[in-house]
Amino acid sequence: MDIHHRLKELSKFLSDYSTSLMAVGVHSSRIVKTTSRIAESFGFYVDMTIFQKTIIMTLRDKDNTHSYSTVNKIKSMALNFEINSRLSSLSWEAYDEHLSLDELKEKYTEILNKPRLNKWLVLFLVACANASFCRLFTGDWSAMLLVFIATLVGFFVRQQLMERHFNHMFVFVFSAFTASMIACTSLLYHIGNTPEIALGTSVLYLIPGVPLINGVIDIIEGHVLAGTSRLINAALLIICIAIGLSLTLLLFGVETL
Structure with missing residues (x-):
């Protein structure tokens, strides 16, 4: 050759x-x-x-x-x-x-070609992880339960929309809206002592941590163009999460977290 x-x-x-x-x-x-x-x-x-x-x-x-x-x-x-x-x-x-x-x-x-983890197992583990975040931010057990349910539904919606090849920014907006709408019931019906924590942490499973970390690493190591584009993409996704959460607050008339 x-x-x-x-x-x-x-x-x-x-x-x-x-x-x-x-x-x-x-x-x-x-x-x-x-x-x-x-x-x-x-x-x-x-x-x-x-x-x-x-x-x-x-x-x-x-x-x-x-x-x-x-x-x-x-x-x-x-x-x-x-x-x-x-x-x-x-x-x-x-x-x-x-x-x-x-x-x-x-x-x-x-x-x-190695098979990925079962999506139902991933769904359950993500819900457990987000409920743990709620506890980390001093949420009580009722808040953790609501966050667990909100994450289950929100992440399931995200999985379904991604499988149908929807625009990933729309997916983030709709998933954040779905999860925060479920968690907002803690404020509406005065469930538990930390309803604000439940609402605030219900969307944390969507935070694009890997692009944020990789973007910073890329810039530090001299790959400025790639790092900047990653950070911009991550920032857009965070804005989409904020939009989804804001839609819930507007819909239910919640003024402050």
């Missing part, structure tokens, strides 16, 4: 690999390091420019006499820390064991 063909095949794989990392919630520096590690295992070097929706990559040999460039869109995938970890481990496996490209593709496909 001549060097041009090798560069082309490896570049296509690395382009898919890096966009998958971006999609599941990896910060930019880690994407560059893991992708470069695989390229070095084949004796090549990679230069990357990471944007919010695309990754531009150039794969070249040591003497910079042969190169191949690709532009690939970021995949539409949910955040997944297991895939994140396994794809990162794959880069070390490629570097330490000098895997062939066919072996890499096989392992990569296996990682991406």
